[in-house]
Amino acid sequence: MEKDTMLQNRYKIIEYIGCGGMAEVYKAIDLLLEREVAVKILHPQFASDEKFIARFHREAQSAARLSYNSIVSVFDVGKENDVYFIVMEYVHGETLQKLIAREAPLEPMRALNIARVIAKALARAHKRGIVHCDIKPHNILMDENSLPKVSDFGIARAVSSSAVTLEGGIMGSVHYLSPEQAQGGHVTYSSDIYSLGVVLFEMLTGKVPFEGETPVAVALHHVQTPAPVLRDFVSNIPPQLESVVLKTLAKQPTDRYRNADDLVNDLDNIETVLEGYEGSDAFADTVLLDIVDVDKTPWQRRIDKIKELWQKRFFKIASVVVLLMFSFLGGHLLFGSFLGGAEVKVPNIVGKEISQAQKMLSTKRLAYDTREESDDKVPPGFVINQFPEAGSIVKEKREITIIVSKGPALVTVPSLVGTNIDQARATLQKAQLKVGRVEEQDTKEKPPGTVLSQNPAPPAQIGEHSPVDLVVVYSGVKTIPMPELRGMQDEEAKNTIAMFKLKLNEVINQYTSSNTGGTVVDQTPSSGQEIKEGGKVTITVTRPLSEQEKHGIVEFIVPTGKKGQDIKVVVTDTRGRRTVYESSNDPGARIRQTVDGVGTVRVQFYSNNQLLEEKLL
Numbered sequence: 034m035e036k037d038t039m040l041q042n043r044y045k046i047i048e049y050i051g052c053g054g055m056a057e058v059y060k061a062i063d064l065l066l067e068r069e070v071a072v073k074i075l076h077p078q079f080a081s082d083e084k085f086i087a088r089f090h091r092e093a094q095s096a097a098r099l100s101y102n103s104i105v106s107v108f109d110v111g112k113e114n115d116v117y118f119i120v121m122e123y124v125h126g127e128t129l130q131k132l133i134a135r136e137a138p139l140e141p142m143r144a145l146n147i148a149r150v151i152a153k154a155l156a157r158a159h160k161r162g163i164v165h166c167d168i169k170p171h172n173i174l175m176d177e178n179s180l181p182k183v184s185d186f187g188i189a190r191a192v193s194s195s196a197v198t199l200e201g202g203i204m205g206s207v208h209y210l211s212p213e214q215a216q217g218g219h220v221t222y223s224s225d226i227y228s229l230g231v232v233l234f235e236m237l238t239g240k241v242p243f244e245g246e247t248p249v250a251v252a253l254h255h256v257q258t259p260a261p262v263l264r265d266f267v268s269n270i271p272p273q274l275e276s277v278v279l280k281t282l283a284k285q286p287t288d289r290y291r292n293a294d295d296l297v298n299d300l301d302n303i304e305t306v307l308e309g310y311e312g313s314d315a316f317a318d319t320v321l322l323d324i325v326d327v328d329k330t331p332w333q334r335r336i337d338k339i340k341e342l343w344q345k346r347f348f349k350i351a352s353v354v355v356l357l358m359f360s361f362l363g364g365h366l367l368f369g370s371f372l373g374g375a376e377v378k379v380p381n382i383v384g385k386e387i388s389q390a391q392k393m394l395s396t397k398r399l400a401y402d403t404r405e406e407s408d409d410k411v412p413p414g415f416v417i418n419q420f421p422e423a424g425s426i427v428k429e430k431r432e433i434t435i436i437v438s439k440g441p442a443l444v445t446v447p448s449l450v451g452t453n454i455d456q457a458r459a460t461l462q463k464a465q466l467k468v469g470r471v472e473e474q475d476t477k478e479k480p481p482g483t484v485l486s487q488n489p490a491p492p493a494q495i496g497e498h499s500p501v502d503l504v505v506v507y508s509g510v511k512t513i514p515m516p517e518l519r520g521m522q523d524e525e526a527k528n529t530i531a532m533f534k535l536k537l538n539e540v541i542n543q544y545t546s547s548n549t550g551g552t553v554v555d556q557t558p559s560s561g562q563e564i565k566e567g568g569k570v571t572i573t574v575t576r577p578l579s580e581q582e583k584h585g586i587v588e589f590i591v592p593t594g595k596k597g598q599d600i601k602v603v604v605t606d607t608r609g610r611r612t613v614y615e616s617s618n619d620p621g622a623r624i625r626q627t628v629d630g631v632g633t634v635r636v637q638f639y640s641n642n643q644l645l646e647e648k649l650l
Contacts, residue, residue: 034059034074039112041544042584044072044120055079055185060123062106063108069123070108074116086117099161100559101153105174105184106216111544112578123483124182129173129232135576137239138267140272142304144236147173147181149300151229154183156293159222162465166220167208168228204501207248208241223286226296230281230289235273238266242282256284269329273303288424294410301416302436372401372469379433381423382416387437407495414438441496448491453646454482454505461501469500472506510565517560523574530570538569542576550576580607581633586648589624589638592645596620606630 034057038046043065050058056073063070079086100106109120129147133139139147151173158165165172165186174182207215211227214220242261243254261284263270277299283289290296360366377397382390387403411417415444418436421427447464449457458468472483486504487497516533518526523540530537543554555573558564591598602614602624614626628636634650 034116040116040118041111041581042070044070044118046072056119056222061120063120063577071121071123073119073121075118079117099158099163099186103150103152103180103182104157104186105182105583107186109543112332115611116181121184122182124174124176124184126174126179128171128178129175129181129236130170132175133170133235133239137236137602139236141237141269141271143403144233145238145274145300145304146230148233149182150296151183151232152226152300154292155183155222155225155229156297159225164220164222164347165225165228166214167206167209168225169206169233170232173232194211195543207251208243210252210255211286212256213286215255221286222292223289226281226289226293227283227286229296230278233278233281234260237270237278239267245432259284271303273420277303280422299418357518375429376426377429379419379421379423379427382419382435383423384411384435387414387416387435390435394433396433399427400430400431400432401435402438403435405437407437407440407497408438409441411438413440417532441498443494445498446489446491446493446495448499449484449487449501449503450490452484452618453480454484454503454508455486457487457503465497466495467498467500467503471502472504473511473513474504479506481506510567515556515558515560515562515564515570518553518556518570518572519560522552523553523572526553526572527554528573534566535564536567536569537572539571541571541573543573544578544581550574550580580631580633580646582629583650584627584629584635585634586627587636587648587650588626589626589646591618591620591622591624592640594640598640600624602626602628602639603639603643604628604630605635605637607632 034046034049036046036048040061044061044063047060047062047069050060050071052058056075059074061070061072062068086166105124106122107119108122109334111118111120118441124571151168155165155168163186165183167185168183172183172185174184176182194575194609206534209228209231211220211224212225223288231242234240243251243258245251245254259280263275263278277296280287280299281296290299335520379399380393382393385393391401391403406417406419415438416435416523417438420434422437442465444464444466446466449460449462452460452472461467476485481507484503485506488502495501510533513533518529521529527537541555552575553572554575557571558568587602587603591600591602596619598620600614600616600618604611604613608631613628614624618624624638628634628650630650636648636650637644638646
């Protein structure tokens with residue numbers, strides 16, 4: 034597509050960015066809102082598939098409802114002649130793919146933080162019923178602050194639903210496919226978690242877990258070959274982080290994390306462990322030895338590492354060895370075995386009540402150490418997490434760490450009486466609380482909006498994110514939660530806006546290939562957001578392409594013949610037939626006329642009531 038090309042008389046193409054398996058990407062300017070956007074032009078093989086186009090519009094509209102700081106926003110979906118395109122947020126930065134190629138292996142803490150942001154984005158999308166289907170470094174954009182933003186939500190699902198074949202559209206993504214995708218099976222939220230595990234593996238090692246000479250060979254590795262050990266690639270990987278990666282790469286979806294929130298929780302839990310690991314002498318020694326003598330083989334570097342550690346800690350190691358020898362000897366004398374005890378499989382106790390969890394471990398002849406953590410989602414007394422994880426093979430009497438919820442973290446309710454409602458809202462947000470019900474009371478003793486009372490009152494302690502109800506001085510303007518308009522027909526939405534004593538600010542048309550239209554797909558303010566009576570509301574409504582307004586300039590040269598010819602320009606569209614120009618002109622005169630129309634716009638040129646030329650706008 035050439036520079037300065039206009040799409041829907043709104044999006045002006047500025048420059049070419051790149052090409053992917055689904056679309057060509059261009060930087061453009063949204064002339065209506067005066068902002069930079071990214072425009073993805075679908076490849077022709079997709080544009081010619083009617084079933085795909087219908088699915089694509091559904092998925093893109095679902096993705097457009099996602100609003101999250103680490104998800105690239107979808108602004109618009111449209112068509113210009115036979116060209117289908119998506120308008121998305123333009124992110125200044127680079128892809129995670131380029132970052133990995135330049136800097137991998139990344140430091141464990143940096144890789145963990147990037148993975149955590151992506152996992153939070155997945156959690157947000159999954160709660161809205163949206164599966165990405167193509168998580169890979171190419172679809173992760175690193176913004177100017179080096180924070181990741183996930184792109185192509187919903188759109189990748191439309192593509193994969195239309196062409197999931199190893200010889201088709203997923204060729205470039207095969208290294209990040211889940212086993213069930215590689216086998217053509219049902220794609221679930223767990224499939225996204227597996228793909229994120231591959232991305233995390235690649236960030237930590239600089240390599241994908243599975244390679245092959247063909248895409249089919251790589252896919253078979255995903256299905257059949259156990260995930261490789263990270264420490265075979267990079268020696269300074271903390272075991273806790275390695276455990277997380279291996280769990281995301283489990284072959285069976287049921288063996289992976291139940292959801293992205295669980296993955297986020299594990300990444301949060303090991304962050305402090307990781308900080309301690311990176312701060313230890315052993316970690317420093319490992320990192321130091323890994324960057325020294327880079328020309329040596331890994332085996333030579335490993336021997337050098339052992340020599341240096343032995344020289345630095347001879348007496349400490351010797352004392353430990355002696356202690357271990359006596360310990361093993363004592364075990365041998367007492368139990369007749371240097372190894373002692375049978376191997377058992379650690380049961381899954383996450384989500385169990387603590388007494389039930391302890392009983393399950395005791396049945397397996399395992400010891401346990403119980404620790405408590407605050408959690409606003411898991412009821413008190415239930416297990417949040419366990420180490421080692423379920424399915425691990427350990428010796429009998431091994432101690433299992435149980436993390437038990439003690440309920441939401443308690444915070445002290447701040448004093449709000451006497452402050453303004455806006456100040457109260459900010460104070461509660463800072464205290465990890467939120468505004469509950471707001472009642473208004475008419476009084477002239479305090480300024481409008483002043484908080485008169487609150488429930489609960491300080492110094493009460495309540496769980497994080499709990500509501501605090503307020504009574505405030507009547508402000509003269511009623512505030513209400515914005516009603517949900519999405520899914521309504523436009524007339525129903527307009528009536529609802531009027532019923533709630535709000536005003537319609539603007540109706541934005543979003544044209545689709547469907548013959549039906551009039552459905553509200555977006556709104557500002559969003560549902561649940563507080564808005565004052567009389568506030569303005571903007572809605573985005575789908576319209577059939579047949580109703581799309583067109584604008585253009587047509588030219589006509591008066592033919593040779595008599596002077597003073599009666600020239601008419603007649604326009605026919607879905608609104609009817611009308612004359613837009615009528616005048617007397619001499620031969621050779623150039624007629625330039627601006628024409629507007631809806632749907633199929635036909636422009637006819639007449640001279641002395643004889644049709645001479647016809648054009649389509």
